[in-house]
Amino acid sequence: MMNLLDEETRTRLLKELANRDQALADNIRQRMFVFEDLVKIDARSAQLLAKEVPINVLALALKNAAVEVRRFVMGSLSSRNQKILEEEIQNLGPRRISEIEAAQAEVIKTAKKLQTEGKITIPG
Numbered sequence: 001m002m003n004l005l006d007e008e009t010r011t012r013l014l015k016e017l018a019n020r021d022q023a024l025a026d027n028i029r030q031r032m033f034v035f036e037d038l039v040k041i042d043a044r045s046a047q048l049l050a051k052e053v054p055i056n057v058l059a060l061a062l063k064n065a066a067v068e069v070r071r072f073v074m075g076s077l078s079s080r081n082q083k084i085l086e087e088e089i090q091n092l093g094p095r096r097i098s099e100i101e102a103a104q105a106e107v108i109k110t111a112k113k114l115q116t117e118g119k120i121t122i123p124g
Contacts, residue, residue, distance in 0.1 A: 045120035
């Protein structure tokens with residue numbers, strides 16, 4: 001459920017929970033898999049995930065992503081697909097944060113589906 005919340009709400013809830021029960025808050029954080037955690041998956045899993053997510057969704061998800069996340073995802077693609085994805089990101093124009101978060105949630109949902117199917121491994 002925590003992964004479905006927007007970043008601001010999730011951060012606020014975890015902070016409040018940590019004030020009441022630090023151990024529980026830490027346990028929940030460890031069990032969560034968020035978009036920024038993509039850098040923790042292995043290269044083969046990243047390649048499979050990138051193939052499963054539509055390019056327009058991946059581009060939107062990466063629009064405001066941390067540099068290390070963008071670099072990691074780009075590194076899992078062929079040179080040709082890197083260029084296509086870069087062009088797609090550049091052509092997006094301004095987007096609402098809610099749209100970007102929805103795209104990131106779709107990437108995470110796909111990752112969890114692939115994990116359930118035994119196709120990729122998500123650490124933790």
